[in-house]
Amino acid sequence: MRGDEEWGSIPKLIRAAARRYGDREAVVEGRTRISYAELGDRVERAAASCMASGVEPGDRVAIWAPNTLDWIVSALGAVTAGAVLVPLNTRFKGTEAAYILERSRAKLLFVTGTFLGTSYVASLRRADVRLPYLERVVVLADSAPDDYVTWKDFLAAGEGVSGAAVRSRADAIAPSAPSDIIYTSGTTGRPKGAVITHAQTLRCYAIWSELADLREGDRYLIVNPFFHTFGYKAGIIACLMRGATMVPQPVFNVDTALANIAAERISVLPGPPTLHQSLLDHPARRAHDLSALRLVVTGAAVVPLQLVERLRTELGIATVLTAYGLSEASGIVTMCRRGDPLETIASTSGRAIDDTEIRVLATPGTPGEVLVRGFNVMQGYFEDPETTAATITVDGWLRTGDVGVLDEDGNLRITDRIKDMFIVGGFNAYPAEIEQLLGLHPDVADVAVIGVPDPRLGEVGKAYAVRRPGATVTAEDLIAWSRREMANYKVPRAVEFVTELPRNASGKVVKGELRGRV
Numbered sequence: 001m002r003g004d005e006e007w008g009s010i011p012k013l014i015r016a017a018a019r020r021y022g023d024r025e026a027v028v029e030g031r032t033r034i035s036y037a038e039l040g041d042r043v044e045r046a047a048a049s050c051m052a053s054g055v056e057p058g059d060r061v062a063i064w065a066p067n068t069l070d071w072i073v074s075a076l077g078a079v080t081a082g083a084v085l086v087p088l089n090t091r092f093k094g095t096e097a098a099y100i101l102e103r104s105r106a107k108l109l110f111v112t113g114t115f116l117g118t119s120y121v122a123s124l125r126r127a128d129v130r131l132p133y134l135e136r137v138v139v140l141a142d143s144a145p146d147d148y149v150t151w152k153d154f155l156a157a158g159e160g161v162s163g164a165a166v167r168s169r170a171d172a173i174a175p176s177a178p179s180d181i182i183y184t185s186g187t188t189g190r191p192k193g194a195v196i197t198h199a200q201t202l203r204c205y206a207i208w209s210e211l212a213d214l215r216e217g218d219r220y221l222i223v224n225p226f227f228h229t230f231g232y233k234a235g236i237i238a239c240l241m242r243g244a245t246m247v248p249q250p251v252f253n254v255d256t257a258l259a260n261i262a263a264e265r266i267s268v269l270p271g272p273p274t275l276h277q278s279l280l281d282h283p284a285r286r287a288h289d290l291s292a293l294r295l296v297v298t299g300a301a302v303v304p305l306q307l308v309e310r311l312r313t314e315l316g317i318a319t320v321l322t323a324y325g326l327s328e329a330s331g332i333v334t335m336c337r338r339g340d341p342l343e344t345i346a347s348t349s350g351r352a353i354d355d356t357e358i359r360v361l362a363t364p365g366t367p368g369e370v371l372v373r374g375f376n377v378m379q380g381y382f383e384d385p386e387t388t389a390a391t392i393t394v395d396g397w398l399r400t401g402d403v404g405v406l407d408e409d410g411n412l413r414i415t416d417r418i419k420d421m422f423i424v425g426g427f428n429a430y431p432a433e434i435e436q437l438l439g440l441h442p443d444v445a446d447v448a449v450i451g452v453p454d455p456r457l458g459e460v461g462k463a464y465a466v467r468r469p470g471a472t473v474t475a476e477d478l479i480a481w482s483r484r485e486m487a488n489y490k491v492p493r494a495v496e497f498v499t500e501l502p503r504n505a506s507g508k509v510v511k512g513e514l515r516g517r518v
């Protein structure tokens with residue numbers, strides 16, 4: 001049965017999970033362990049408090065916090081009260097957060113107290129941006145400035161709202177109502193908000209859970225940030241559907257991840273390739289019991305060919321899958337299937353999910369822009385009809401801005417972002433393809449390629465590489481190796497070694513920062 005037909009709305013999914021998986025562990029956070037029944041109660045209480053604070057159906061409620069139990073409860077509480085969730089990137093500075101709060105006209109904001117040494121409240125105040133629509137700020141901490149409210153006081157204010165009133169509000173939510181607005185990372189300008197409905201979310205992540213074979217009793221370490229579609233929906237929503245235990249990790253730290261996997265008997269670990277690569281390469285890996293791991297889903301970047309093989313052979317992970325999605329298509333477009341050959345999993349992002357079409361604007365087997373059409377395509381960018389019309393064609397095709405190749409079996413291989421492509425003496429060079437090749441070098445742990453100006457060829461490639469521990473490979477070595485392994489126009493003309501690549505919280509390399517260094 002389709003997810004949207006089975007549940008209809010996210011609040012109904014939460015209630016069904018509380019009934020069906022009642023005593024099963026829902027969330028583990030340090031010493032705090034709560035069951036699905038307790039999670040359902042906490043979400044209902046948070047929804048009552050949202051209603052007491054004046055949140056009406058369709059109002060936008062923002063959340064600016066790392067992966068925690070409080071994020072899960074406050075976000076699902078807002079959605080249960082009929083609000084449209086607006087997650088904010090934890091890497092944002094105050095001015096960037098204020099821009100989205102103002103653009104979305106958010107009425108209520110949940111914000112963490114201090115995270116990674118930064119006071120988010122102070123950062124927002126320093127931005128000094130007028131936010132006339134923002135009526136209340138709830139600090140997810142024990143103390144708050146005078147004009148803000150603590151989480152405890154916010155919950156206390158909702159005690160006068162009955163459970164029946166909350167359920168009545170939740171039951172009135174139509175499947176076609178917006179459930180969230182996911183603001184894109186804004187790498188090509190100001191962030192734009194992709195509007196996604198309850199029906200789209202439920203239908204997509206019922207499919208994801210089925211293809212991934214997420215099971216009741218699975219223990220899922222959620223390192224992907226909740227503010228990202230993948231962390232929230234392939235994480236929280238998928239676990240609610242299947243009765244899996246969520247173990248949120250606020251920051252990706254390889255030592256913490258290893259400790260969590262061993263102590264909590266983690267069986268499911270989705271994330272970007274860098275996460276899995278750093279686990280495999282950690283010198284103390286063998287000191288931890290990782291034997292419960294059975295499922296890895298990766299994507300969001302180039303997947304080194306060796307990574308899939310190493311996950312299977314060195315860690316004994318039975319299922320390794322790759323997938324492709326973007327916020328504008330509800331976070332999922334293609335996915336590999338269990339049983340696919342290693343080569344397909346490592347070199348492609350799989351085939352289109354059910355009831356979704358893919359086109360590549362190029363002759364078969366050559367790279368072109370990827371277009372997507374189906375139920376998963378966003379309603380549009382929030383209050384931005386002009387950009388929406390430029391992004392979705394009149395016949396419903398979403399222009400993804402990604403470059404890819406379709407093989408004869410319908411498997412999609414993403415080769416790059418259109419904006420990242422550079423032209424070397426008339427040849428189109430795709431950084432992701434070059435990065436995949438460089439990633440095969442035994443001394444390279446991580447690599448990113450950008451185009452830089454060249455007086456003769458127009459542009460050439462420059463590689464930023466991270467050496468493996470103990471490696472002594474030089475720039476000259478890597479360039480000479482590249483000349484043997486790839487076409488001349490793809491060979492980087494310069495290599496700079498760095499200790500790490502700049503990445504955003506979703507694990508993607510921030511190419512703009514690398515370009516800024518040139």
